[in-house]
Amino acid sequence: xxxxxxxxxxxxxxxxxxxxxxxxxxxxxxxxxxxxxxxxxxxxxxxxxxxxxxxxxxxxxxxxxxxxxxxxxxxxxxxxxxxxxxxxxxxxxxxxxxxxxxxxxxxxxxxxxxxxxxxxxxxxxxxxxxxxxxxxxxxxxxxxxxxxxxxxxxxxxxxxxxxxxxxxxxxxxxxxxxxxxxxxxxxxxxxxxxxxxxxxxxxxxxxxxxxxxxxxxxxxxxxxxxxxxxxxxxxxxxxxxxxxxxxxxxxxxxxxxxxxxxxxxxxxxxxxxxxxxxxxxxxxxxxxxxxxxxxxxxxxxxxxxxxxxxxxxxxxxxxxxxxx
Numbered sequence: 001x002x003x004x005x006x007x008x009x010x011x012x013x014x015x016x017x018x019x020x021x022x023x024x025x026x027x028x029x030x031x032x033x034x035x036x037x038x039x040x041x042x043x044x045x046x047x048x049x050x051x052x053x054x055x056x057x058x059x060x061x062x063x064x065x066x067x068x069x070x071x072x073x074x075x076x077x078x079x080x081x082x083x084x085x086x087x088x089x090x091x092x093x094x095x096x097x098x099x100x101x102x103x104x105x106x107x108x109x110x111x112x113x114x115x116x117x118x119x120x121x122x123x124x125x126x127x128x129x130x131x132x133x134x135x136x137x138x139x140x141x142x143x144x145x146x147x148x149x150x151x152x153x154x155x156x157x158x159x160x161x162x163x164x165x166x167x168x169x170x171x172x173x174x175x176x177x178x179x180x181x182x183x184x185x186x187x188x189x190x191x192x193x194x195x196x197x198x199x200x201x202x203x204x205x206x207x208x209x210x211x212x213x214x215x216x217x218x219x220x221x222x223x224x225x226x227x228x229x230x231x232x233x234x235x236x237x238x239x240x241x242x243x244x245x246x247x248x249x250x251x252x253x254x255x256x257x258x259x260x261x262x263x264x265x266x267x268x269x270x271x272x273x274x275x276x277x278x279x280x281x282x283x284x285x286x287x288x289x290x291x292x293x294x295x296x297x298x299x300x301x302x303x304x305x306x307x308x309x310x311x312x313x314x315x316x317x318x319x320x321x322x323x324x
Contacts, residue, residue, distance in 0.1 A: 001082040003148060007141045013068075013075040014134040017100065018290065020068040021131045023061035024107070024124065025286045028187055029279055032057040033110065040108045065104055072097045072130075075137070086144070088301065092137040099130035121184035128180060128293055135294030136301060143246065159244050159306055165236055166300075166307040172226075172233045172254075173296040179226045180289060182219040187282075191215040198269045223265060230258040230296075237299070244306070250299040257292040264288055 027033055035054030036043035043059045072093075079086075079093040103126040110120060186192055194216030195201035201217050209217060237251020264285040271277040 001078055003141065003145050006078060006082065007138075007145060009075055009078055010134070010137045010141050013071045013096070014131070014138045016064065016068045016071050017096070017131045017134045018287070020061070020065045020100075021127050021290055022283065022287060023057075023064050024103075024127055025283055027058055027061050028120075028124075029282050030054070030057055035059070036062075036111065038112055040111045062107075065100075065107065068130075069100050069104060072100045072134070075134075079137070086140075088305070089137060089140050089144075092133050092140060096130050096133035096137065099126050099133065103127040103130060117185060117188035120188045121181055124184040124187075125177065125181050128177075128290055131290050132294040132297040135291070136298040139298045140301075161241060161244070161247065161303050161306040163307050165240070166303040168233055168236065169296070169300045169303045172229045173293075173300045175226060175229060176293055176296055179219070179222045180293065182215075182222050183289070186215055186219050189215055192268060192282075193272050195220060195269065196272070198266045223262070227258055227262060230254050230292075233296075233299070247299070247302065247306070250295055250302065254292060254295050254299065257288055257295060261285065261288045261292060 027035075030053075032054040035052065035056070035058030041062065043055055043062075076093040076097045079089050083089050103123055106119075106123040106126065109115070110123060186194075189212065191212035194212030194214070195207065197203055199220075201207045201220065202213065207213050207217060234251040234255030237254075238248045241247045241251075264281055267281040268278060268285060271281050
């Protein structure tokens with residue numbers, strides 16, 4: 001299978017995975033998790049349920065998640081068969097398959113055996129990893145196609161980044177996942193209204209940290225720190241790597257997505273009393289977050305790959321100027 005076909009297969013897998021992640025958020029925000037009762041895979045004892053709004057939302061999410069699983073499996077088989085020399089792409093396809101299965105299993109268990117908010121927040125986190133893996137696969141196969149168009153990878157292999165930048169991107173990606181978990185926990189504990197107003201919380205810089213207020217405030221502080229960390233990643237990526245357009249674009253994309261994420265987060269707070277706009281803001285917040293985590297994950301992988309070139313040059317006695 002040629003690169004173009006693999007690219008379009010990865011596109012399809014990524015799109016369906018996004019729809020599955022989006023659908024899970026719709027289920028949560030509309031409180032449709034039990035739209036099919038405590039049954040799985042049937043819905044109220046039927047394969048095609050009665051058309052109540054909650055059951056349609058829940059069952060549609062199940063159908064899309066099933067399609068995501070099948071398409072991810074097909075993608076995994078294709079990349080492991082036709083890209084044996086690309087261990088990174090094979091790893092991305094494997095991660096996507098593993099985590100789409102994990103999140104599907106957790107979703108089924110949540111229906112049949114309702115569980116705690118902490119565990120449900122993990123369900124979203126695993127879904128996000130599955131989507132991020134599919135994003136990395138898309139970006140990876142696109143870069144291969146561009147490399148073929150350039151006539152080879154010699155220039156890419158000669159490029160390098162510092163271990164310091166690699167570690168910074170790893171820190172940003174890992175910390176993003178923590179902030180994601182806190183955000184999911186806010187949603188599953190219905191703590192979004194804990195802090196009214198923005199950027200202050202209930203008109204105070206440091207409010208009384210109890211119940212939903214403490215949960216919402218912890219998420220806000222964590223998000224503020226994340227904004228600084230990602231801004232640092234974007235700055236270093238753009239200013240210190242003029243010869244690496246891919247790294248510069250990824251750093252810029254992460255920074256812009258973080259700014260949009262802050263905007264949608266503030267919009268959620270200001271629209272708490274308007275359900276329809278609040279729902280739109282919440283779903284937009286999640287989509288931007290998914291894209292941000294996917295970009296950071298791929299940037300982390302590319303930084304690791306290019307830092308290995310830096311280490312090779314260092315051990316061979318060649319100095320590198322890719323530091324900060």
